[in-house]
Amino acid sequence: MSTDIHPFDSAVALTATGVPGQYQGQASKDYWNMVGPYGGITAGALVQAMLQHPLCLGDPLSITVNYAAAVGAGQFVIDAEPVRTNRSTQHWLLTVTQADAEGVMQVVTTATAVTAARRETWSATDTPMPAGPAADDVPRVPALVGAVEWLNRYEMRFVDGILSMKEDGAERDSLTRLWVRDNPPRPLDFASLAAVSDVFFPRVWLRRAKRVPAGTVSITVYFHAGREELAAAGDRPLLAQARGQEFRNGFFDQTAQLWSESGVMLASSHQIVYYKE
Protein backbone atom coordinates (compact mmCIF):
# COMPACT_ATOMS: atom_id res chain seq x y z
CA MET A 1 0.00 0.00 0.00
CA SER A 2 1.35 3.40 -0.95
CA THR A 3 2.14 5.75 1.90
CA ASP A 4 0.75 8.56 -0.24
CA ILE A 5 -2.87 7.75 0.55
CA HIS A 6 -4.50 10.74 2.26
CA PRO A 7 -5.91 9.91 5.71
CA PHE A 8 -9.34 11.03 4.50
CA ASP A 9 -9.29 8.53 1.66
CA SER A 10 -8.25 5.76 4.02
CA ALA A 11 -10.97 6.72 6.48
CA VAL A 12 -13.78 6.53 3.92
CA ALA A 13 -12.42 3.54 1.98
CA LEU A 14 -15.19 0.96 1.59
CA THR A 15 -15.20 -2.59 0.28
CA ALA A 16 -18.29 -4.14 -1.30
CA THR A 17 -19.30 -7.23 0.70
CA GLY A 18 -21.11 -8.88 -2.20
CA VAL A 19 -24.56 -8.16 -0.73
CA PRO A 20 -26.13 -5.52 -3.01
CA GLY A 21 -25.59 -2.04 -1.56
CA GLN A 22 -23.52 -3.31 1.35
CA TYR A 23 -20.07 -1.97 2.09
CA GLN A 24 -17.55 -2.60 4.81
CA GLY A 25 -15.29 0.03 6.35
CA GLN A 26 -12.94 0.48 9.23
CA ALA A 27 -13.45 3.05 12.01
CA SER A 28 -10.63 5.52 11.51
CA LYS A 29 -8.10 6.08 14.26
CA ASP A 30 -6.88 9.09 12.27
CA TYR A 31 -10.26 10.77 12.85
CA TRP A 32 -10.84 9.51 16.38
CA ASN A 33 -12.88 11.74 18.64
CA MET A 34 -13.51 11.04 22.31
CA VAL A 35 -15.51 7.80 22.18
CA GLY A 36 -15.62 7.03 18.45
CA PRO A 37 -14.73 8.51 15.09
CA TYR A 38 -15.48 12.17 14.35
CA GLY A 39 -19.13 12.39 13.23
CA GLY A 40 -18.15 14.14 10.01
CA ILE A 41 -16.09 11.17 8.86
CA THR A 42 -19.11 8.89 9.25
CA ALA A 43 -21.11 11.31 7.11
CA GLY A 44 -18.29 11.23 4.56
CA ALA A 45 -18.29 7.42 4.48
CA LEU A 46 -22.07 7.39 3.92
CA VAL A 47 -21.68 9.76 0.97
CA GLN A 48 -18.91 7.54 -0.32
CA ALA A 49 -21.17 4.46 -0.10
CA MET A 50 -23.81 6.13 -2.28
CA LEU A 51 -21.26 7.28 -4.83
CA GLN A 52 -19.81 3.74 -5.05
CA HIS A 53 -23.25 2.19 -5.48
CA PRO A 54 -23.69 0.97 -9.07
CA LEU A 55 -27.24 2.39 -9.25
CA CYS A 56 -26.32 5.89 -8.00
CA LEU A 57 -27.99 8.66 -10.00
CA GLY A 58 -26.39 12.10 -10.07
CA ASP A 59 -24.57 13.88 -7.26
CA PRO A 60 -25.36 14.35 -3.56
CA LEU A 61 -28.03 16.99 -2.91
CA SER A 62 -28.80 16.38 0.78
CA ILE A 63 -27.93 13.95 3.54
CA THR A 64 -29.21 13.62 7.10
CA VAL A 65 -27.10 11.51 9.45
CA ASN A 66 -28.42 10.44 12.85
CA TYR A 67 -25.84 9.31 15.39
CA ALA A 68 -27.73 6.60 17.25
CA ALA A 69 -24.70 5.32 19.12
CA ALA A 70 -20.94 5.84 19.08
CA VAL A 71 -19.22 3.92 16.32
CA GLY A 72 -16.71 1.68 18.05
CA ALA A 73 -13.23 0.66 16.93
CA GLY A 74 -12.93 -1.91 14.17
CA GLN A 75 -15.15 -2.80 11.25
CA PHE A 76 -18.52 -1.33 10.41
CA VAL A 77 -21.03 -2.14 7.69
CA ILE A 78 -22.96 0.39 5.60
CA ASP A 79 -26.17 -0.63 3.87
CA ALA A 80 -27.16 1.86 1.18
CA GLU A 81 -30.46 1.39 -0.60
CA PRO A 82 -31.87 3.61 -3.34
CA VAL A 83 -35.54 3.22 -2.39
CA ARG A 84 -36.94 5.49 -5.08
CA THR A 85 -35.42 6.65 -8.35
CA ASN A 86 -37.15 9.44 -10.24
CA ARG A 87 -36.18 11.12 -13.47
CA SER A 88 -33.72 13.52 -11.84
CA THR A 89 -33.66 12.63 -8.13
CA GLN A 90 -32.96 9.48 -6.17
CA HIS A 91 -33.88 8.81 -2.52
CA TRP A 92 -31.67 6.72 -0.24
CA LEU A 93 -32.00 4.93 3.08
CA LEU A 94 -28.70 4.12 4.78
CA THR A 95 -27.63 2.49 8.03
CA VAL A 96 -24.32 1.84 9.68
CA THR A 97 -24.25 -1.33 11.76
CA GLN A 98 -21.54 -2.77 13.93
CA ALA A 99 -21.19 -5.94 15.94
CA ASP A 100 -21.76 -5.51 19.68
CA ALA A 101 -19.82 -7.36 22.39
CA GLU A 102 -21.87 -10.49 21.70
CA GLY A 103 -21.27 -10.25 17.95
CA VAL A 104 -24.83 -9.14 17.21
CA MET A 105 -25.07 -6.42 14.53
CA GLN A 106 -26.55 -3.23 15.99
CA VAL A 107 -27.59 -0.03 14.23
CA VAL A 108 -25.19 2.75 15.23
CA THR A 109 -26.13 5.33 12.57
CA THR A 110 -29.13 5.96 10.35
CA ALA A 111 -29.29 8.27 7.36
CA THR A 112 -31.42 9.39 4.48
CA ALA A 113 -30.07 11.14 1.43
CA VAL A 114 -31.05 12.49 -1.95
CA THR A 115 -28.89 12.51 -5.05
CA ALA A 116 -29.83 14.54 -8.09
CA ALA A 117 -28.89 15.15 -11.67
CA ARG A 118 -28.63 18.93 -11.75
CA ARG A 119 -28.73 21.28 -14.67
CA GLU A 120 -27.96 24.91 -15.08
CA THR A 121 -30.76 27.34 -14.14
CA TRP A 122 -31.24 30.84 -12.79
CA SER A 123 -29.17 30.97 -9.60
CA ALA A 124 -28.67 33.50 -6.81
CA THR A 125 -27.61 33.80 -3.21
CA ASP A 126 -29.38 35.31 -0.23
CA THR A 127 -26.49 34.55 2.12
CA PRO A 128 -23.34 36.05 0.68
CA MET A 129 -19.98 35.21 2.24
CA PRO A 130 -19.29 37.59 5.14
CA ALA A 131 -16.45 40.06 4.64
CA GLY A 132 -13.27 39.36 6.53
CA PRO A 133 -9.57 38.61 6.28
CA ALA A 134 -8.24 36.25 3.64
CA ALA A 135 -7.26 32.73 4.72
CA ASP A 136 -3.55 33.41 4.30
CA ASP A 137 -3.80 36.44 6.60
CA VAL A 138 -5.21 34.48 9.55
CA PRO A 139 -2.83 32.52 11.78
CA ARG A 140 -3.19 28.78 11.79
CA VAL A 141 -4.17 27.11 15.06
CA PRO A 142 -1.11 25.16 16.20
CA ALA A 143 -1.38 21.41 16.79
CA LEU A 144 -2.54 20.79 20.34
CA VAL A 145 -0.78 18.17 22.41
CA GLY A 146 -3.33 15.84 23.93
CA ALA A 147 -6.21 16.99 21.74
CA VAL A 148 -8.50 14.44 20.11
CA GLU A 149 -6.93 13.04 16.96
CA TRP A 150 -9.41 14.29 14.34
CA LEU A 151 -8.52 17.91 15.12
CA ASN A 152 -5.11 17.18 13.58
CA ARG A 153 -6.83 16.26 10.30
CA TYR A 154 -7.96 19.84 9.70
CA GLU A 155 -6.05 23.04 9.15
CA MET A 156 -8.01 25.72 11.00
CA ARG A 157 -7.65 29.50 10.98
CA PHE A 158 -10.20 31.23 13.19
CA VAL A 159 -11.57 34.57 12.04
CA ASP A 160 -14.08 34.84 14.88
CA GLY A 161 -15.42 32.79 17.78
CA ILE A 162 -12.40 30.67 18.65
CA LEU A 163 -12.87 28.62 21.78
CA SER A 164 -11.30 30.32 24.77
CA MET A 165 -8.68 28.36 26.63
CA LYS A 166 -10.08 29.63 29.89
CA GLU A 167 -13.59 28.82 30.98
CA ASP A 168 -14.72 32.12 32.42
CA GLY A 169 -18.42 31.24 32.36
CA ALA A 170 -19.18 34.56 30.64
CA GLU A 171 -22.09 34.00 28.24
CA ARG A 172 -21.58 35.31 24.73
CA ASP A 173 -22.93 34.73 21.25
CA SER A 174 -22.23 31.41 19.57
CA LEU A 175 -20.95 32.56 16.17
CA THR A 176 -17.74 31.03 14.82
CA ARG A 177 -16.07 31.76 11.50
CA LEU A 178 -12.97 29.93 10.41
CA TRP A 179 -10.98 29.07 7.33
CA VAL A 180 -10.63 25.33 7.20
CA ARG A 181 -9.32 22.58 4.92
CA ASP A 182 -8.06 19.04 5.16
CA ASN A 183 -4.62 18.56 6.68
CA PRO A 184 -2.64 17.87 4.58
CA PRO A 185 -4.55 19.74 1.84
CA ARG A 186 -6.69 17.53 -0.40
CA PRO A 187 -8.93 18.49 -3.34
CA LEU A 188 -12.49 18.88 -2.11
CA ASP A 189 -15.09 16.28 -3.09
CA PHE A 190 -18.63 15.49 -1.97
CA ALA A 191 -17.51 13.14 0.81
CA SER A 192 -14.99 15.58 2.28
CA LEU A 193 -17.46 18.46 1.99
CA ALA A 194 -19.97 16.44 4.04
CA ALA A 195 -17.25 15.68 6.57
CA VAL A 196 -16.04 19.25 7.04
CA SER A 197 -19.63 20.44 7.58
CA ASP A 198 -19.34 18.95 11.07
CA VAL A 199 -16.05 20.68 11.91
CA PHE A 200 -17.42 23.14 14.47
CA PHE A 201 -16.88 22.46 18.17
CA PRO A 202 -20.17 22.39 20.11
CA ARG A 203 -21.76 25.85 20.11
CA VAL A 204 -22.68 25.43 23.77
CA TRP A 205 -18.98 25.52 24.67
CA LEU A 206 -18.68 28.95 23.11
CA ARG A 207 -22.05 30.26 24.24
CA ARG A 208 -21.44 29.35 27.89
CA ALA A 209 -17.65 29.46 27.89
CA LYS A 210 -17.92 26.06 29.52
CA ARG A 211 -17.03 22.65 28.08
CA VAL A 212 -19.93 20.47 29.10
CA PRO A 213 -20.33 16.99 27.59
CA ALA A 214 -21.97 17.37 24.16
CA GLY A 215 -22.44 15.35 20.99
CA THR A 216 -24.24 15.66 17.67
CA VAL A 217 -27.53 13.76 17.51
CA SER A 218 -28.43 14.56 13.89
CA ILE A 219 -26.79 16.57 11.12
CA THR A 220 -28.15 17.59 7.74
CA VAL A 221 -25.99 18.80 4.87
CA TYR A 222 -27.39 20.45 1.74
CA PHE A 223 -24.93 20.38 -1.15
CA HIS A 224 -25.05 23.52 -3.27
CA ALA A 225 -21.81 22.65 -5.05
CA GLY A 226 -21.79 20.61 -8.20
CA ARG A 227 -18.64 19.05 -9.62
CA GLU A 228 -17.52 22.28 -11.23
CA GLU A 229 -17.72 24.24 -7.98
CA LEU A 230 -15.84 21.47 -6.17
CA ALA A 231 -13.11 21.48 -8.80
CA ALA A 232 -12.86 25.26 -8.58
CA ALA A 233 -12.55 25.08 -4.79
CA GLY A 234 -9.64 22.66 -5.15
CA ASP A 235 -7.64 22.20 -1.98
CA ARG A 236 -7.92 25.82 -0.86
CA PRO A 237 -9.48 26.68 2.53
CA LEU A 238 -13.24 27.10 2.90
CA LEU A 239 -14.82 29.79 5.02
CA ALA A 240 -17.02 27.93 7.48
CA GLN A 241 -19.53 29.66 9.72
CA ALA A 242 -21.78 28.26 12.45
CA ARG A 243 -24.17 29.79 14.93
CA GLY A 244 -26.35 28.23 17.59
CA GLN A 245 -30.03 29.11 17.48
CA GLU A 246 -31.75 27.70 20.54
CA PHE A 247 -30.34 25.94 23.60
CA ARG A 248 -33.11 24.21 25.53
CA ASN A 249 -33.23 21.43 28.09
CA GLY A 250 -30.35 19.33 26.92
CA PHE A 251 -30.30 20.03 23.17
CA PHE A 252 -29.30 22.92 20.94
CA ASP A 253 -29.38 23.43 17.19
CA GLN A 254 -26.97 25.24 14.93
CA THR A 255 -26.99 26.50 11.36
CA ALA A 256 -23.81 26.51 9.29
CA GLN A 257 -22.64 27.68 5.89
CA LEU A 258 -19.48 26.88 3.95
CA TRP A 259 -18.13 29.05 1.14
CA SER A 260 -15.24 28.53 -1.23
CA GLU A 261 -12.38 31.01 -1.08
CA SER A 262 -13.92 32.82 -4.04
CA GLY A 263 -17.22 33.27 -2.19
CA VAL A 264 -19.40 30.49 -3.63
CA MET A 265 -21.63 28.75 -1.07
CA LEU A 266 -20.73 25.09 -1.37
CA ALA A 267 -22.91 23.68 1.39
CA SER A 268 -25.24 24.66 4.18
CA SER A 269 -25.70 22.46 7.20
CA HIS A 270 -27.72 22.14 10.39
CA GLN A 271 -27.44 19.97 13.41
CA ILE A 272 -29.05 19.24 16.72
CA VAL A 273 -26.69 18.49 19.53
CA TYR A 274 -27.06 16.93 22.95
CA TYR A 275 -25.48 18.74 25.90
CA LYS A 276 -25.34 17.92 29.57
CA GLU A 277 -26.19 20.03 32.61
Place this chain on the structure above:
Amino acid sequence: MSTDIHPFDSAVALTATGVPGQYQGQASKDYWNMVGPYGGITAGALVQAMLQHPLCLGDPLSITVNYAAAVGAGQFVIDAEPVRTNRSTQHWLLTVTQADAEGVMQVVTTATAVTAARRETWSATDTPMPAGPAADDVPRVPALVGAVEWLNRYEMRFVDGILSMKEDGAERDSLTRLWVRDNPPRPLDFASLAAVSDVFFPRVWLRRAKRVPAGTVSITVYFHAGREELAAAGDRPLLAQARGQEFRNGFFDQTAQLWSESGVMLASSHQIVYYKE
Protein backbone atom coordinates in the same frame (compact mmCIF):
# COMPACT_ATOMS: atom_id res chain seq x y z
CA MET B 1 -68.57 10.42 13.66
CA SER B 2 -68.77 13.80 15.32
CA THR B 3 -68.62 16.79 13.03
CA ASP B 4 -66.47 18.49 15.65
CA ILE B 5 -63.27 16.70 14.58
CA HIS B 6 -60.69 19.26 13.50
CA PRO B 7 -59.50 18.77 9.90
CA PHE B 8 -55.95 18.40 11.19
CA ASP B 9 -56.92 15.51 13.44
CA SER B 10 -58.76 13.82 10.59
CA ALA B 11 -55.78 14.31 8.29
CA VAL B 12 -53.29 12.65 10.64
CA ALA B 13 -55.62 9.96 11.96
CA LEU B 14 -53.90 6.57 11.68
CA THR B 15 -55.14 3.04 12.21
CA ALA B 16 -52.80 0.24 13.31
CA THR B 17 -52.81 -2.50 10.66
CA GLY B 18 -51.76 -5.24 13.06
CA VAL B 19 -48.22 -5.43 11.67
CA PRO B 20 -45.94 -3.99 14.39
CA GLY B 21 -45.22 -0.32 13.75
CA GLN B 22 -47.49 -0.18 10.71
CA TYR B 23 -50.28 2.37 10.38
CA GLN B 24 -52.75 3.21 7.69
CA GLY B 25 -53.95 6.69 6.85
CA GLN B 26 -55.91 8.50 4.21
CA ALA B 27 -54.46 11.27 2.00
CA SER B 28 -56.30 14.38 3.14
CA LYS B 29 -58.41 16.33 0.66
CA ASP B 30 -58.62 19.09 3.29
CA TYR B 31 -54.86 19.62 2.96
CA TRP B 32 -54.60 19.02 -0.77
CA ASN B 33 -51.85 20.85 -2.59
CA MET B 34 -51.35 20.79 -6.35
CA VAL B 35 -50.56 17.10 -6.99
CA GLY B 36 -50.85 15.58 -3.52
CA PRO B 37 -51.32 16.53 0.11
CA TYR B 38 -49.41 19.48 1.58
CA GLY B 39 -45.95 18.23 2.60
CA GLY B 40 -46.40 19.46 6.14
CA ILE B 41 -49.38 17.20 6.72
CA THR B 42 -47.29 14.17 5.74
CA ALA B 43 -44.67 15.27 8.27
CA GLY B 44 -47.45 15.60 10.85
CA ALA B 45 -48.72 12.09 10.12
CA LEU B 46 -45.20 10.68 10.51
CA VAL B 47 -44.87 12.36 13.91
CA GLN B 48 -48.27 10.97 14.82
CA ALA B 49 -47.16 7.45 13.85
CA MET B 50 -44.21 7.63 16.24
CA LEU B 51 -46.32 8.99 19.05
CA GLN B 52 -48.87 6.19 18.59
CA HIS B 53 -46.16 3.51 18.56
CA PRO B 54 -46.29 1.49 21.78
CA LEU B 55 -42.49 1.57 22.14
CA CYS B 56 -42.13 5.36 21.69
CA LEU B 57 -39.70 6.93 24.17
CA GLY B 58 -40.06 10.61 25.02
CA ASP B 59 -41.09 13.45 22.72
CA PRO B 60 -40.04 14.40 19.18
CA LEU B 61 -36.63 16.07 19.00
CA SER B 62 -35.96 16.02 15.25
CA ILE B 63 -37.49 14.67 12.07
CA THR B 64 -36.27 14.69 8.48
CA VAL B 65 -38.87 13.95 5.82
CA ASN B 66 -37.87 13.26 2.21
CA TYR B 67 -40.57 13.62 -0.41
CA ALA B 68 -39.64 10.88 -2.87
CA ALA B 69 -42.86 11.13 -4.87
CA ALA B 70 -46.21 12.85 -4.57
CA VAL B 71 -48.58 11.07 -2.22
CA GLY B 72 -51.63 10.22 -4.29
CA ALA B 73 -55.28 10.21 -3.28
CA GLY B 74 -56.53 7.35 -1.12
CA GLN B 75 -54.84 5.19 1.46
CA PHE B 76 -51.20 5.24 2.46
CA VAL B 77 -49.22 3.07 4.86
CA ILE B 78 -46.64 4.30 7.36
CA ASP B 79 -44.02 1.93 8.71
CA ALA B 80 -42.35 3.32 11.85
CA GLU B 81 -39.46 1.41 13.35
CA PRO B 82 -37.49 2.39 16.45
CA VAL B 83 -34.13 1.01 15.30
CA ARG B 84 -32.15 2.06 18.35
CA THR B 85 -33.31 2.96 21.85
CA ASN B 86 -30.83 4.53 24.23
CA ARG B 87 -31.28 5.72 27.77
CA SER B 88 -32.75 9.08 26.79
CA THR B 89 -32.98 9.08 22.97
CA GLN B 90 -34.61 6.83 20.42
CA HIS B 91 -33.83 6.67 16.68
CA TRP B 92 -36.52 5.98 14.09
CA LEU B 93 -36.70 4.93 10.46
CA LEU B 94 -40.01 5.65 8.75
CA THR B 95 -41.43 5.19 5.28
CA VAL B 96 -44.70 6.06 3.63
CA THR B 97 -45.77 3.62 0.93
CA GLN B 98 -48.72 3.65 -1.39
CA ALA B 99 -50.05 1.28 -4.02
CA ASP B 100 -49.23 2.27 -7.59
CA ALA B 101 -51.58 1.80 -10.57
CA GLU B 102 -50.70 -1.93 -10.63
CA GLY B 103 -51.35 -2.28 -6.89
CA VAL B 104 -47.64 -2.62 -6.07
CA MET B 105 -46.60 -0.75 -2.90
CA GLN B 106 -44.09 2.00 -3.69
CA VAL B 107 -42.09 4.21 -1.34
CA VAL B 108 -43.39 7.78 -1.63
CA THR B 109 -41.74 9.27 1.48
CA THR B 110 -38.78 8.37 3.68
CA ALA B 111 -37.97 9.81 7.08
CA THR B 112 -35.69 9.52 10.06
CA ALA B 113 -36.51 10.93 13.46
CA VAL B 114 -35.25 11.12 17.00
CA THR B 115 -37.40 11.21 20.11
CA ALA B 116 -35.94 12.12 23.48
CA ALA B 117 -36.76 12.24 27.14
CA ARG B 118 -35.73 15.78 28.03
CA ARG B 119 -34.96 17.28 31.37
CA GLU B 120 -34.48 20.81 32.57
CA THR B 121 -31.00 22.29 32.05
CA TRP B 122 -29.34 25.62 31.45
CA SER B 123 -31.13 27.12 28.45
CA ALA B 124 -30.63 30.20 26.29
CA THR B 125 -31.40 31.59 22.86
CA ASP B 126 -29.12 33.02 20.20
CA THR B 127 -32.01 33.77 17.86
CA PRO B 128 -34.55 35.91 19.70
CA MET B 129 -37.92 36.57 18.12
CA PRO B 130 -37.66 39.60 15.82
CA ALA B 131 -39.53 42.70 16.93
CA GLY B 132 -42.71 43.54 15.06
CA PRO B 133 -46.43 44.03 15.29
CA ALA B 134 -48.57 41.74 17.42
CA ALA B 135 -50.63 39.07 15.66
CA ASP B 136 -53.91 40.86 16.35
CA ASP B 137 -52.58 44.03 14.73
CA VAL B 138 -51.80 42.39 11.39
CA PRO B 139 -54.63 41.86 8.88
CA ARG B 140 -55.54 38.31 8.07
CA VAL B 141 -55.06 37.13 4.49
CA PRO B 142 -58.55 36.60 3.07
CA ALA B 143 -59.53 33.19 1.70
CA LEU B 144 -58.51 32.97 -1.95
CA VAL B 145 -60.96 31.60 -4.45
CA GLY B 146 -59.29 28.90 -6.54
CA ALA B 147 -56.28 28.56 -4.27
CA VAL B 148 -55.02 25.11 -3.30
CA GLU B 149 -57.08 23.68 -0.47
CA TRP B 150 -54.43 23.45 2.27
CA LEU B 151 -54.03 27.22 2.32
CA ASN B 152 -57.54 27.37 3.80
CA ARG B 153 -56.35 25.26 6.74
CA TYR B 154 -54.11 28.06 8.04
CA GLU B 155 -54.86 31.53 9.33
CA MET B 156 -52.05 33.72 8.00
CA ARG B 157 -51.13 37.30 8.84
CA PHE B 158 -48.06 38.51 6.94
CA VAL B 159 -45.70 40.88 8.72
CA ASP B 160 -43.14 40.88 5.92
CA GLY B 161 -42.47 39.17 2.60
CA ILE B 162 -45.98 38.42 1.42
CA LEU B 163 -46.12 37.05 -2.10
CA SER B 164 -46.92 39.75 -4.59
CA MET B 165 -49.99 39.21 -6.73
CA LYS B 166 -48.12 40.59 -9.70
CA GLU B 167 -45.03 38.92 -11.07
CA ASP B 168 -42.83 41.88 -11.83
CA GLY B 169 -39.62 39.84 -12.10
CA ALA B 170 -37.86 42.27 -9.74
CA GLU B 171 -35.39 40.26 -7.62
CA ARG B 172 -35.57 40.88 -3.89
CA ASP B 173 -34.62 39.18 -0.66
CA SER B 174 -36.44 36.01 0.31
CA LEU B 175 -37.38 36.76 3.92
CA THR B 176 -40.96 36.15 5.04
CA ARG B 177 -42.42 36.69 8.50
CA LEU B 178 -45.99 35.79 9.29
CA TRP B 179 -48.27 35.02 12.18
CA VAL B 180 -49.87 31.67 11.54
CA ARG B 181 -52.08 29.10 13.22
CA ASP B 182 -54.45 26.32 12.30
CA ASN B 183 -57.80 27.34 10.84
CA PRO B 184 -59.97 26.91 12.83
CA PRO B 185 -57.64 27.43 15.82
CA ARG B 186 -56.45 24.21 17.46
CA PRO B 187 -54.13 23.72 20.45
CA LEU B 188 -50.59 23.15 19.20
CA ASP B 189 -49.05 19.69 19.52
CA PHE B 190 -45.94 18.02 18.11
CA ALA B 191 -47.68 16.83 14.95
CA SER B 192 -49.18 20.22 14.12
CA LEU B 193 -45.89 21.98 14.93
CA ALA B 194 -44.14 19.72 12.40
CA ALA B 195 -46.87 20.46 9.87
CA VAL B 196 -46.79 24.25 10.21
CA SER B 197 -42.99 24.26 9.80
CA ASP B 198 -43.62 23.73 6.09
CA VAL B 199 -46.13 26.58 5.75
CA PHE B 200 -43.92 28.93 3.71
CA PHE B 201 -44.52 29.29 -0.02
CA PRO B 202 -41.37 28.53 -2.05
CA ARG B 203 -38.72 31.18 -1.38
CA VAL B 204 -37.86 31.25 -5.07
CA TRP B 205 -41.29 32.77 -5.81
CA LEU B 206 -40.48 35.70 -3.54
CA ARG B 207 -36.82 36.01 -4.51
CA ARG B 208 -37.57 36.14 -8.22
CA ALA B 209 -41.10 37.50 -8.07
CA LYS B 210 -41.92 34.63 -10.41
CA ARG B 211 -43.96 31.51 -9.68
CA VAL B 212 -41.92 28.74 -11.23
CA PRO B 213 -42.76 25.08 -10.50
CA ALA B 214 -41.21 24.17 -7.14
CA GLY B 215 -41.56 21.47 -4.50
CA THR B 216 -39.88 20.47 -1.25
CA VAL B 217 -37.43 17.59 -1.60
CA SER B 218 -36.44 17.26 2.06
CA ILE B 219 -37.41 19.07 5.26
CA THR B 220 -35.91 18.82 8.73
CA VAL B 221 -37.65 20.06 11.87
CA TYR B 222 -35.91 20.45 15.22
CA PHE B 223 -38.34 20.59 18.12
CA HIS B 224 -37.27 22.98 20.86
CA ALA B 225 -40.66 22.89 22.53
CA GLY B 226 -41.48 20.34 25.17
CA ARG B 227 -45.02 19.67 26.35
CA GLU B 228 -45.06 22.68 28.65
CA GLU B 229 -44.10 25.08 25.88
CA LEU B 230 -46.73 23.56 23.59
CA ALA B 231 -49.39 23.91 26.27
CA ALA B 232 -48.35 27.52 26.86
CA ALA B 233 -48.56 28.27 23.12
CA GLY B 234 -52.12 26.93 23.07
CA ASP B 235 -54.05 27.86 19.96
CA ARG B 236 -52.53 31.31 19.61
CA PRO B 237 -50.66 32.31 16.43
CA LEU B 238 -46.96 31.51 16.02
CA LEU B 239 -44.49 33.91 14.45
CA ALA B 240 -42.95 31.99 11.58
CA GLN B 241 -39.93 33.21 9.66
CA ALA B 242 -38.17 31.76 6.62
CA ARG B 243 -35.33 32.90 4.43
CA GLY B 244 -33.68 31.29 1.42
CA GLN B 245 -29.93 30.86 1.58
CA GLU B 246 -28.68 29.61 -1.77
CA PHE B 247 -30.49 29.11 -5.08
CA ARG B 248 -28.38 27.01 -7.43
CA ASN B 249 -29.08 24.98 -10.52
CA GLY B 250 -32.56 23.75 -9.72
CA PHE B 251 -32.51 23.62 -5.91
CA PHE B 252 -32.56 26.14 -3.08
CA ASP B 253 -32.46 25.78 0.69
CA GLN B 254 -34.20 27.78 3.37
CA THR B 255 -33.89 28.17 7.11
CA ALA B 256 -36.96 28.81 9.25
CA GLN B 257 -37.80 29.55 12.87
CA LEU B 258 -41.12 29.45 14.71
CA TRP B 259 -41.76 31.30 17.95
CA SER B 260 -44.74 31.29 20.28
CA GLU B 261 -46.60 34.54 20.76
CA SER B 262 -44.66 35.06 23.98
CA GLY B 263 -41.33 34.78 22.14
CA VAL B 264 -40.26 31.20 22.89
CA MET B 265 -38.65 29.40 19.94
CA LEU B 266 -40.73 26.26 19.47
CA ALA B 267 -39.05 24.82 16.40
CA SER B 268 -36.42 25.54 13.80
CA SER B 269 -36.61 24.02 10.37
CA HIS B 270 -34.71 23.72 7.12
CA GLN B 271 -35.58 22.46 3.73
CA ILE B 272 -34.19 21.96 0.27
CA VAL B 273 -36.55 22.64 -2.55
CA TYR B 274 -36.62 21.81 -6.24
CA TYR B 275 -37.40 24.63 -8.66
CA LYS B 276 -37.65 24.73 -12.40
CA GLU B 277 -35.81 27.15 -14.62
